[in-house]
Amino acid sequence: MKIGIIGATGYGGLELLRLLHNHPEVEQIDLFTSSDEGKSFSYKFPHTTNLYDQPLLKIDHDQLKSYDVLFASTPAGVTSRLLPPLIGKGPKLIDLSGDFRLKDTTEYERWYKKTAAPTEAIEQSAYGLTEWNSQEIRNTQLIANPGCYPTAVLLSLLPLIKEKLIDATALIIDAKSGVSGAGNTPGPMTHFSETNENLTIYKIHEHQHIPEIEQGIELFGAQKTPVTFTTHLIPMTRGIMATSYAPITSGVTEEQLVNCLKETYAGRPFVRIMNESTEFCTKQVAGSNYCDIHVKVDPRTNRATIISVIDNLVKGAAGQAVQNMNVQFGLDETTGLTQVPLFI
């Protein structure tokens, strides 16, 4: 396969390159830039020396048509204009930004504060939460790869909401992310001296992933409900932990919740239900495409605490994007994605 990565110089782009480099079906990877045309990739990123010394390419629409797959890992508001002209042309299109995720364009404009993509393009795209939407992904050219937080949240909650084992109307979701989630442009919140030894809660009730989580619950869980969702920045590089609290339906046991999750994800290689573990942390999935889930019921409060961890750059971005490419091409979902987590 001949691959193009738009936004190759960002964190999502670098992670795509790392994963696609070891993908057995990938023959060529071209790297595109909007700001550094002609510069050697490895000059900019010395860790790729002797691997990707090639020059960064200018984004040229005619050239883009010649790829088998184009990944775009660009800030919100770029692909809404860049990708629609390629619909119906050759390449499969996998967008890591939020531009095609929200089906309702007024919601996109409200939360992202940018002009939405054309409605026809959004209608022709599939939401790329692989474990829940494989069939549509297989038959669709343009994939809206999910946001990092929604991936962790939806994978852990959808089975329980769908089976009405928890009360989704009273959900509270408390999520934490490593700093790479904010991309490679430094800002005050991600400055070392303000991130290190600090814990920041941000975008309270204003996070752009709130409508994406609510849309996912409606799309796959069949229940429309607003959720309380808060995000925190943790002084680490990779990882997301999403902790959700929900009342359990009367009479439901912890065993039922665990069994529901295990049954839903039986045969799905990247979702592990880890209830036997006594410790549960972000490092157990670092560098891998796993989403690990842990659930506990507190019989005193009749509430469940549901925890999921992912690597924001892998299952939360590039890994799920490659998983979606595998599904689109009828390959085994795990092709190129069998890395053992880094842990240390």
Ligand SMILES: NC(=O)C1=CN([C@@H]2O[C@H](COP(=O)(O)OP(=O)(O)OC[C@H]3O[C@@H](n4cnc5c(N)ncnc54)[C@H](OP(=O)(O)O)[C@@H]3O)[C@@H](O)[C@H]2O)C=CC1
């Ligand atoms: N970081 C994460 O954990 C996750 C990120 N995402 C989403 O993925 C997307 C990329 O994120 P991330 O890699 O972290 O972001 P970065 O800021 O690290 O990288 C974005 C890249 O986009 C390129 N770019 C900027 N403007 C344009 C433009 N107008 N046209 C084409 N390319 C452009 C830049 O490269 P150049 O200047 O060379 O063109 C830049 O390196 C974002 O939408 C983000 O929200 C989704 C899930 C997780």
Ligand SMILES: CC(=O)N[C@@H](CCC(=O)OP(=O)(O)O)C(=O)O
């Ligand atoms: C730590 C951190 O800042 N994370 C980012 C995640 C960005 C992202 O993935 O959002 P979209 O793809 O929807 O733009 C945030 O919370 O906004």
